[in-house]
Amino acid sequence: MSDGNNGERNTAIKMVDIYIMGKRYTVPETLTIIDAMEYAGYQLKRGCGCRAGFCGACATVYRIAGDFELKVGLACQTKVEDGMYLAQIPFFPGRKAVYDLEDIKPSIADFAQLYPEIFRCLGCGSCTKACPQDIDVMQYVAYMQRGEFDKAADISFDCVMCGLCTARCPVNIVHYNAALTSRRLYSRYIARTDEFLSERVTAIENGELDTEIDALIRTDKEKLKELYNDRDIEK
């Protein structure tokens, strides 16, 4: 069975040569790196996840023949190119600080306990350059250093935690884990809580909303259909 992503029905597909861990394979140029690896015969275990750019499983390092620059990308979101030399990063052993969200505050002091290495940032920008989501990673590290967790949360939000930033960092910052902690701190302590939500929870726990729903549960199907078809819909 085909994943369907390979555009096989095209009559005149151009083929390109790629090198997976040094070995040459000839594949259609329309394929993403993931599809090309499968086309080449790999049944993927590691380095393959959602195949839609959300999970960060398929961080890949590549270089185009004749060029010296090492590039990075998500294999499911990057098309193959002729002369592409590539290898995947199957697992990244970055450190995650263990913490109890209820015991910490969005303060520089607390954050420094969890991720002291962020203060060693040299400002080289390698992390930002590596990010396949185009996040300004170095900027959010700066925000974290200054305790501006709202800003760090905002600009780091699209992170898929692929680890490529950390792979390039000369001072071993684990950006993606630190960013996750800032977002949780922001959401827990800086963003306001929804007050009506809290009231609703109390009402449910006190059984105040049981009567209405239990009446529906006892209603027969024909009557329910009528209620459904006649229900008013919020504009």
Added chain:
Amino acid sequence: MPYTPQLKELMKRVEKTRTARIGQDYPRMSPQEKQEVLEQFHPDHIEKGFRKIKVGVDRGSRMPVEMADVFESWSRLRGVNLDLQAEPDYDVDVLIIGGGGAGASAALEAQAAGASVMVATKLRFGDANTMMAQGGIQAADKANDTPAIHYLDVLGGGHFDNIPELTRALVMDAPLVIKWLENLGVMFDKKEDGTMITGHGGGTSRKRMHAARDYTGAEIMRTLRDEVYNHQITVVEFCPAVELLLDEKGQAAGAILYNLETEQYHIARAKTTVIATGGSGRLHYQGFPTSNHYGATGDGLVIGYRAGAKTLYADSIQYHPTGGAYPPQLLGMLVTEKTRSLGATPLNVKGEQFVYHLETRDVEASSIIRECHGRNLGVPLPTGISAVWLDSPLIEIIHGEGTIERRLPAMLRQFKRFDVDIRREPMLIYPTLHYQNGGLKIDVNAKSTVENLYVAGETAGGIHGTNRLMGNSLLDVTVFGRRAGRNAAIASKDLPIPKRLSLEHVESYHRELEETGAADERIGPMLLPHYTHR
């Protein structure tokens, strides 16, 4: 791959009708019209896509052909010698199989209830459809809404086939779950004063769709995963369960895990077991492309069924109306329903709308299939398939410039990667295999029909009847994941350590396969899809 000159030519028709379409509400279908389009065009009504299963507790019941095929398969342990009475490799109160939203929720609750817990998962922790859910999570937590109103929406969407008690649990727990997630630091879209920003989804009568931009599932999943790690719960990755273990009374007692790296088998003994392995889109029912995660091969269904767990609505599959159709790299990939919630409408090759843009998913998908294959008014693509437009530039006109970048950053990015700017150019879409409405049968405690076996998330069936609404899956995995974890932990307290671990149920399943000749050469569960080129 940008749109070809031919497509750009066809796109002009969309641009031509756009101004006239602004502010015009296309009429919703009547119940009769809905029934008609479903019966004629929904894949669940295409009889050759189904057959009756020949073995097991539901023998004789209707299933998609591809699902029946993996159910009628030999165990991976056939011919493997394992000493089940040896000291187990893992020994816990609660074994959770699956590391998605349901598994993570179950793990947190089980540990909070005082049990020793482990999570075993096939790929990485968080590699799951939960991670990919974009649009939102429903909960009735506004003044003009109640769980009862939510309940009626879920029932109507599900064709009144829902198990009432399960749906009740879903909607009543919903605000509790949102509160739980808010406390855990999930970054929901909010107003300055803390009020959740909510919108509509297909089939909702109130604006109760909570979102975290269009990364809602990813935001929930990464937060839950972080929390599981904070609680230092044992997580074993790249280790799918290939069979359940039963005890001498036929009650669940753990599982055999398979280390994908070393190809060794491990025995995990547990007093109670939770299956949270997700869906089965990667079985590609009726040849459809899928929006599902690489790991969605229905493994939990297979091992649960072999152990005697009954199924419900196994023949009900959800096709998401808006899967990517072009550029070819995006084929099958989910285009979030939020795109339509924000006002984008489906259009045929003439640039005309043919269906209200927020019908329930099954009706919307069937109408798109009808437009392409019943009325022949689809947009012909260079790849040989037919699709319809989804007029995303309308969003910027309705809500102002910059809305797409702010509310649909993932969509914008994904199409841009392949040279389509959805702020200016409409998307090309076609239904994609998205969700398994049915699954293993459970009660409100998330308990299956097998003792000491719990099931949560997409693997379970009955909550959504025969069609799920947008935003009720993230809700389902958290509500029933938590229920499964809590109840499995509580039940484990009164249970002794399982004495005699057994795989006799697999042997008797094999005998049935031999008698019926049903299995052919197939081995299951599938674990990894086969996409390698010949």
